[in-house]
Amino acid sequence: MAKSKKYxxxxxxxxxxxxFDSNKEHGFYHDYIKHCGYKFKVHPTINLLPKFAIGGMNMGGMSYTPDFIIYDMGKMKHVYDVKTSVSPKATDSAAKNRFKRFAFENNMPVEVVVPRAHDFKMTILGLTKSFEPQIFTNVDYDIHDYIGQ
Incomplete structure:
Protein backbone atom coordinates (compact mmCIF):
# COMPACT_ATOMS: atom_id res chain seq x y z
CA MET A 1 0.00 0.00 0.00
CA ALA A 2 1.33 3.45 -0.89
CA LYS A 3 2.15 5.80 1.96
CA SER A 4 -0.09 8.83 2.35
CA LYS A 5 1.40 12.09 1.02
CA LYS A 6 -0.06 13.85 4.05
CA TYR A 7 2.49 12.19 6.32
CA PHE A 20 13.36 19.56 6.30
CA ASP A 21 10.06 17.71 6.52
CA SER A 22 7.99 20.69 5.37
CA ASN A 23 8.10 24.25 4.09
CA LYS A 24 6.90 25.42 7.53
CA GLU A 25 9.86 23.74 9.20
CA HIS A 26 12.24 25.18 6.60
CA GLY A 27 10.79 28.66 7.09
CA PHE A 28 11.03 28.38 10.88
CA TYR A 29 14.71 27.49 10.53
CA HIS A 30 15.44 30.54 8.36
CA ASP A 31 13.26 32.96 10.34
CA TYR A 32 14.08 31.96 13.93
CA ILE A 33 16.88 29.39 14.25
CA LYS A 34 19.64 30.14 11.75
CA HIS A 35 20.53 33.61 13.05
CA CYS A 36 19.33 33.27 16.65
CA GLY A 37 22.80 33.74 18.15
CA TYR A 38 22.74 30.42 20.02
CA LYS A 39 24.23 27.04 19.16
CA PHE A 40 21.64 24.67 17.75
CA LYS A 41 21.13 21.21 16.32
CA VAL A 42 18.76 20.25 13.52
CA HIS A 43 17.00 16.87 13.79
CA PRO A 44 19.19 15.36 16.52
CA THR A 45 18.17 11.84 17.53
CA ILE A 46 17.62 11.40 21.27
CA ASN A 47 17.43 7.84 22.62
CA LEU A 48 14.57 7.59 25.09
CA LEU A 49 14.58 3.86 25.75
CA PRO A 50 17.31 1.38 24.79
CA LYS A 51 16.68 -1.93 23.08
CA PHE A 52 16.14 -4.60 25.74
CA ALA A 53 15.82 -8.36 26.01
CA ILE A 54 12.45 -9.89 26.74
CA GLY A 55 12.45 -13.64 26.92
CA GLY A 56 14.74 -14.90 24.18
CA MET A 57 14.07 -11.92 21.93
CA ASN A 58 14.74 -8.20 21.87
CA MET A 59 12.24 -5.37 22.15
CA GLY A 60 13.13 -2.35 20.05
CA GLY A 61 14.15 0.88 21.71
CA MET A 62 12.48 4.26 21.40
CA SER A 63 13.97 7.50 20.14
CA TYR A 64 12.74 11.02 19.51
CA THR A 65 13.98 13.42 16.85
CA PRO A 66 12.93 17.00 17.59
CA ASP A 67 13.10 19.47 14.74
CA PHE A 68 15.48 21.80 16.60
CA ILE A 69 17.32 22.03 19.90
CA ILE A 70 18.78 25.39 20.90
CA TYR A 71 21.60 25.50 23.45
CA ASP A 72 22.68 28.34 25.73
CA MET A 73 26.04 27.83 27.44
CA GLY A 74 25.89 24.08 26.78
CA LYS A 75 22.41 23.59 28.26
CA MET A 76 19.18 23.04 26.37
CA LYS A 77 17.28 26.31 26.04
CA HIS A 78 14.50 25.16 23.69
CA VAL A 79 13.38 21.91 22.12
CA TYR A 80 11.13 22.69 19.16
CA ASP A 81 8.77 20.51 17.17
CA VAL A 82 7.16 22.36 14.24
CA LYS A 83 3.51 21.49 13.62
CA THR A 84 0.62 22.89 11.59
CA SER A 85 -1.47 23.69 14.68
CA VAL A 86 -1.00 24.11 18.44
CA SER A 87 -4.17 22.09 19.02
CA PRO A 88 -3.54 18.74 20.75
CA LYS A 89 -5.61 17.15 17.97
CA ALA A 90 -2.92 18.13 15.42
CA THR A 91 -0.31 15.93 17.13
CA ASP A 92 -0.67 12.15 17.17
CA SER A 93 -0.59 10.23 20.43
CA ALA A 94 2.75 8.52 19.67
CA ALA A 95 4.42 11.94 19.31
CA LYS A 96 2.76 13.19 22.51
CA ASN A 97 4.09 10.14 24.36
CA ARG A 98 7.59 10.84 23.06
CA PHE A 99 7.28 14.48 24.17
CA LYS A 100 6.37 13.31 27.68
CA ARG A 101 9.17 10.74 27.84
CA PHE A 102 11.67 13.34 26.60
CA ALA A 103 10.47 15.88 29.20
CA PHE A 104 10.73 13.27 31.96
CA GLU A 105 14.27 12.23 30.99
CA ASN A 106 15.60 15.76 30.36
CA ASN A 107 13.53 18.02 32.64
CA MET A 108 12.82 20.09 29.54
CA PRO A 109 9.48 20.29 27.71
CA VAL A 110 9.07 19.96 23.97
CA GLU A 111 7.68 23.22 22.63
CA VAL A 112 5.20 22.71 19.80
CA VAL A 113 5.52 25.69 17.48
CA VAL A 114 3.49 26.94 14.55
CA PRO A 115 5.22 29.52 12.34
CA ARG A 116 3.07 32.44 11.20
CA ALA A 117 3.73 35.44 8.95
CA HIS A 118 5.59 37.61 11.50
CA ASP A 119 5.83 35.46 14.63
CA PHE A 120 5.27 31.96 15.91
CA LYS A 121 2.79 30.42 18.29
CA MET A 122 4.09 28.03 20.95
CA THR A 123 2.44 25.61 23.34
CA ILE A 124 3.40 22.65 25.49
CA LEU A 125 1.25 19.55 25.25
CA GLY A 126 0.57 17.14 28.10
CA LEU A 127 0.70 19.53 31.05
CA THR A 128 -1.75 18.90 33.88
CA LYS A 129 -2.70 22.58 34.07
CA SER A 130 -4.01 24.69 31.22
CA PHE A 131 -1.27 26.34 29.18
CA GLU A 132 -2.39 29.04 26.80
CA PRO A 133 -0.43 29.26 23.54
CA GLN A 134 2.17 32.03 23.62
CA ILE A 135 3.25 34.22 20.70
CA PHE A 136 6.92 35.07 20.11
CA THR A 137 8.96 36.94 17.53
CA ASN A 138 12.29 35.32 18.49
CA VAL A 139 13.73 32.46 20.55
CA ASP A 140 15.21 34.71 23.24
CA TYR A 141 12.88 33.76 26.10
CA ASP A 142 13.18 31.34 29.01
CA ILE A 143 10.54 28.62 28.88
CA HIS A 144 10.80 28.26 32.67
CA ASP A 145 9.38 31.78 33.04
CA TYR A 146 6.14 30.26 31.70
CA ILE A 147 6.12 26.84 33.37
CA GLY A 148 8.23 27.42 36.49
CA GLN A 149 11.47 25.79 37.55
Missing part, protein backbone atom coordinates in the same frame (compact mmCIF):
# COMPACT_ATOMS: atom_id res chain seq x y z
CA UNK A 8 5.30 11.38 3.91
CA UNK A 9 5.46 14.46 1.71
CA UNK A 10 8.50 15.54 -0.23
CA UNK A 11 11.38 16.80 1.86
CA UNK A 12 12.57 20.40 1.48
CA UNK A 13 16.28 20.72 0.75
CA UNK A 14 17.89 23.79 2.34
CA UNK A 15 20.88 25.63 0.87
CA UNK A 16 22.61 25.10 4.25
CA UNK A 17 22.59 21.34 3.65
CA UNK A 18 19.70 20.43 5.95
CA UNK A 19 16.67 18.46 4.78
Missing amino acids: FSNKVQCSDGYK
Whole structure:
Protein backbone atom coordinates (compact mmCIF):
# COMPACT_ATOMS: atom_id res chain seq x y z
CA MET A 1 0.00 0.00 0.00
CA ALA A 2 1.33 3.45 -0.89
CA LYS A 3 2.15 5.80 1.96
CA SER A 4 -0.09 8.83 2.35
CA LYS A 5 1.40 12.09 1.02
CA LYS A 6 -0.06 13.85 4.05
CA TYR A 7 2.49 12.19 6.32
CA PHE A 8 5.30 11.38 3.91
CA SER A 9 5.46 14.46 1.71
CA ASN A 10 8.50 15.54 -0.23
CA LYS A 11 11.38 16.80 1.86
CA VAL A 12 12.57 20.40 1.48
CA GLN A 13 16.28 20.72 0.75
CA CYS A 14 17.89 23.79 2.34
CA SER A 15 20.88 25.63 0.87
CA ASP A 16 22.61 25.10 4.25
CA GLY A 17 22.59 21.34 3.65
CA TYR A 18 19.70 20.43 5.95
CA LYS A 19 16.67 18.46 4.78
CA PHE A 20 13.36 19.56 6.30
CA ASP A 21 10.06 17.71 6.52
CA SER A 22 7.99 20.69 5.37
CA ASN A 23 8.10 24.25 4.09
CA LYS A 24 6.90 25.42 7.53
CA GLU A 25 9.86 23.74 9.20
CA HIS A 26 12.24 25.18 6.60
CA GLY A 27 10.79 28.66 7.09
CA PHE A 28 11.03 28.38 10.88
CA TYR A 29 14.71 27.49 10.53
CA HIS A 30 15.44 30.54 8.36
CA ASP A 31 13.26 32.96 10.34
CA TYR A 32 14.08 31.96 13.93
CA ILE A 33 16.88 29.39 14.25
CA LYS A 34 19.64 30.14 11.75
CA HIS A 35 20.53 33.61 13.05
CA CYS A 36 19.33 33.27 16.65
CA GLY A 37 22.80 33.74 18.15
CA TYR A 38 22.74 30.42 20.02
CA LYS A 39 24.23 27.04 19.16
CA PHE A 40 21.64 24.67 17.75
CA LYS A 41 21.13 21.21 16.32
CA VAL A 42 18.76 20.25 13.52
CA HIS A 43 17.00 16.87 13.79
CA PRO A 44 19.19 15.36 16.52
CA THR A 45 18.17 11.84 17.53
CA ILE A 46 17.62 11.40 21.27
CA ASN A 47 17.43 7.84 22.62
CA LEU A 48 14.57 7.59 25.09
CA LEU A 49 14.58 3.86 25.75
CA PRO A 50 17.31 1.38 24.79
CA LYS A 51 16.68 -1.93 23.08
CA PHE A 52 16.14 -4.60 25.74
CA ALA A 53 15.82 -8.36 26.01
CA ILE A 54 12.45 -9.89 26.74
CA GLY A 55 12.45 -13.64 26.92
CA GLY A 56 14.74 -14.90 24.18
CA MET A 57 14.07 -11.92 21.93
CA ASN A 58 14.74 -8.20 21.87
CA MET A 59 12.24 -5.37 22.15
CA GLY A 60 13.13 -2.35 20.05
CA GLY A 61 14.15 0.88 21.71
CA MET A 62 12.48 4.26 21.40
CA SER A 63 13.97 7.50 20.14
CA TYR A 64 12.74 11.02 19.51
CA THR A 65 13.98 13.42 16.85
CA PRO A 66 12.93 17.00 17.59
CA ASP A 67 13.10 19.47 14.74
CA PHE A 68 15.48 21.80 16.60
CA ILE A 69 17.32 22.03 19.90
CA ILE A 70 18.78 25.39 20.90
CA TYR A 71 21.60 25.50 23.45
CA ASP A 72 22.68 28.34 25.73
CA MET A 73 26.04 27.83 27.44
CA GLY A 74 25.89 24.08 26.78
CA LYS A 75 22.41 23.59 28.26
CA MET A 76 19.18 23.04 26.37
CA LYS A 77 17.28 26.31 26.04
CA HIS A 78 14.50 25.16 23.69
CA VAL A 79 13.38 21.91 22.12
CA TYR A 80 11.13 22.69 19.16
CA ASP A 81 8.77 20.51 17.17
CA VAL A 82 7.16 22.36 14.24
CA LYS A 83 3.51 21.49 13.62
CA THR A 84 0.62 22.89 11.59
CA SER A 85 -1.47 23.69 14.68
CA VAL A 86 -1.00 24.11 18.44
CA SER A 87 -4.17 22.09 19.02
CA PRO A 88 -3.54 18.74 20.75
CA LYS A 89 -5.61 17.15 17.97
CA ALA A 90 -2.92 18.13 15.42
CA THR A 91 -0.31 15.93 17.13
CA ASP A 92 -0.67 12.15 17.17
CA SER A 93 -0.59 10.23 20.43
CA ALA A 94 2.75 8.52 19.67
CA ALA A 95 4.42 11.94 19.31
CA LYS A 96 2.76 13.19 22.51
CA ASN A 97 4.09 10.14 24.36
CA ARG A 98 7.59 10.84 23.06
CA PHE A 99 7.28 14.48 24.17
CA LYS A 100 6.37 13.31 27.68
CA ARG A 101 9.17 10.74 27.84
CA PHE A 102 11.67 13.34 26.60
CA ALA A 103 10.47 15.88 29.20
CA PHE A 104 10.73 13.27 31.96
CA GLU A 105 14.27 12.23 30.99
CA ASN A 106 15.60 15.76 30.36
CA ASN A 107 13.53 18.02 32.64
CA MET A 108 12.82 20.09 29.54
CA PRO A 109 9.48 20.29 27.71
CA VAL A 110 9.07 19.96 23.97
CA GLU A 111 7.68 23.22 22.63
CA VAL A 112 5.20 22.71 19.80
CA VAL A 113 5.52 25.69 17.48
CA VAL A 114 3.49 26.94 14.55
CA PRO A 115 5.22 29.52 12.34
CA ARG A 116 3.07 32.44 11.20
CA ALA A 117 3.73 35.44 8.95
CA HIS A 118 5.59 37.61 11.50
CA ASP A 119 5.83 35.46 14.63
CA PHE A 120 5.27 31.96 15.91
CA LYS A 121 2.79 30.42 18.29
CA MET A 122 4.09 28.03 20.95
CA THR A 123 2.44 25.61 23.34
CA ILE A 124 3.40 22.65 25.49
CA LEU A 125 1.25 19.55 25.25
CA GLY A 126 0.57 17.14 28.10
CA LEU A 127 0.70 19.53 31.05
CA THR A 128 -1.75 18.90 33.88
CA LYS A 129 -2.70 22.58 34.07
CA SER A 130 -4.01 24.69 31.22
CA PHE A 131 -1.27 26.34 29.18
CA GLU A 132 -2.39 29.04 26.80
CA PRO A 133 -0.43 29.26 23.54
CA GLN A 134 2.17 32.03 23.62
CA ILE A 135 3.25 34.22 20.70
CA PHE A 136 6.92 35.07 20.11
CA THR A 137 8.96 36.94 17.53
CA ASN A 138 12.29 35.32 18.49
CA VAL A 139 13.73 32.46 20.55
CA ASP A 140 15.21 34.71 23.24
CA TYR A 141 12.88 33.76 26.10
CA ASP A 142 13.18 31.34 29.01
CA ILE A 143 10.54 28.62 28.88
CA HIS A 144 10.80 28.26 32.67
CA ASP A 145 9.38 31.78 33.04
CA TYR A 146 6.14 30.26 31.70
CA ILE A 147 6.12 26.84 33.37
CA GLY A 148 8.23 27.42 36.49
CA GLN A 149 11.47 25.79 37.55
